[in-house]
Amino acid sequence: AQSVTQLDSHVSVSEGTPVLLRCNYSSSYSPSLFWYVQHPNKGLQLLLKYTSAATLVKGINGFEAEFKKSETSFHLTKPSAHMSDAAEYFCVVSDSNTGNQFYFGTGTSLTVIP
Amino acid sequence: NAGVTQTPKFRILKIGQSMTLQCAQDMNHNYMYWYRQDPGMGLKLIYYSVGAGITDKGEVPNGYNVSRSTTEDFPLRLELAAPSQTSVYFCASSYLLNVNQPQHFGDGTRLSIL
Numbered sequence: 001a002q003s004v005t006q007l008d009s010h011v012s013v014s015e016g017t018p019v020l021l022r023c024n025y026s027s028s029y030s031p032s033l034f035w036y037v038q039h040p041n042k043g044l045q046l047l048l049k050y051t052s053a054a055t056l057v058k059g060i061n062g063f064e065a066e067f068k069k070s071e072t073s074f075h076l077t078k079p080s081a082h083m084s085d086a087a088e089y090f091c092v093v094s095d096s097n098t099g100n101q102f103y104f105g106t107g108t109s110l111t112v113i114p
Numbered sequence: 115n116a117g118v119t120q121t122p123k124f125r126i127l128k129i130g131q132s133m134t135l136q137c138a139q140d141m142n143h144n145y146m147y148w149y150r151q152d153p154g155m156g157l158k159l160i161y162y163s164v165g166a167g168i169t170d171k172g173e174v175p176n177g178y179n180v181s182r183s184t185t186e187d188f189p190l191r192l193e194l195a196a197p198s199q200t201s202v203y204f205c206a207s208s209y210l211l212n213v214n215q216p217q218h219f220g221d222g223t224r225l226s227i228l
Contacts, residue, residue, distance in 0.1 A: 009154070034216055043118070043204055043219035044157075090156060101172065102147075102217060104156030 004093050006105035014113045019078040021108045023091035026072060033074045034092040034102075035065055044090060050074060061085070086112045116140050120205050120220035127195040127227050135190040135223050137205030145208045146188040147172075147217065148180065150201040157204060163188055195227045 007022040025031060032051045036044040048059025055067040061084075065076045074091060091105040121136045139146065144165050149157035149172075159172030163182040177199060179191040188207075192199060202224050206217040 004156075036219075041221070041224075043221045044206075044217075045219070046216045049216055101159060101162070104149075104158075106154065106156045 004091050004103055004105035006089075006091050006108050008108050009106065010109045010111070012111040012113060013081045015083055016080050019076070019081045019085065019110065021076040021089050021091075021110065023074045023076065023105060024072055025074060025091070025093045027093055027095045029095040031093050031095045033065075033067060034094075035059065035063070035074075035076050036090045036092060038088040038090065038107075040087075047076070047089075081110075081112045083112050083114060086110055118205055118207055118218050118220035120203075120223050122223060123221065124224045125226070127192075127225065129195060129197065129227060131195050132191070132193050133195070135192075135203055135205075135225070137188045137190070137220060138186050139188075139205075139207040139218070140186065141207060141209070141218065142185060143207035143209050143218070144185070146182065147206040147208075148178070148188070148190045149204045149206065150174065150199075151204060151222075152201050160190065160203075192225075197227045199225065200227045201225060 003026045005024045034049045035047040037047050038044045047063050048057045050057045050067045057065050063078050089108045092102050094102045118139045147162045148160040151157050158174045160178050161180040163169045166182050166185050169180050202222045204222050205220045208215045208217045
């Protein structure tokens with residue numbers, strides 16, 4: 001069965017400091033992994049995706065994520081937080097066994113302190 | 115470019131009333147999805163469709179119905195609204211039955227059942 005665990009429900013960082021949002025997954029097959037961001041009263045926007053190519057994935061707005069199969073992790077990072085990064089972040093997994101279904105983590109709320 | 119459009123953005127219903135949440139996409143995507151998002155939770159799949167005339171249940175289908183008469187539209191119907199259906203509803207679409215393809219989301223419909 002597929003599942004996603006976001007290890008922190010809430011993360012606070014100071015503006016200009018690094019961001020780390022943690023995600024672990026379980027999948028019986030080669031997974032595809034995604035990070036989405038959701039700003040207040042908005043839909044989800046794709047930040048980046050891993051689809052069995054390079055394990056270090058670069059996304060929009062300076063975000064990166066590294067796929068580590070041995071650790072079943074796909075943590076999201078950014079070197080320097082900006083106020084506009086404050087939002088809810090979702091880690092999502094899918095694989096060939098789920099067909100057209102995607103499984104969402106419960107989300108991490110990021111607060112950026114000026 | 116509109117992407118995925120959901121209407122209405124907000125709605126308050128009385129218990130037992132019915133309504134249809136509208137979703138339209140202009141990207142010629144085969145796959146469309148309905149999710150609900152409850153506070154502190156990830157997105158749960160209600161129904162999905164792999165093309166016009168074809169729909170299937172997701173994780174939480176009870177109390178909902180869908181239809182897909184065209185590629186563009188995927189309405190979600192609540193027949194007898196219950197307080198447990200108070201949630202934010204998101205429609206999404208994707209291009210192919212391919213786990214590498216990300217989903218595109220609408221801005222959501224915020225529904226309260228009183």
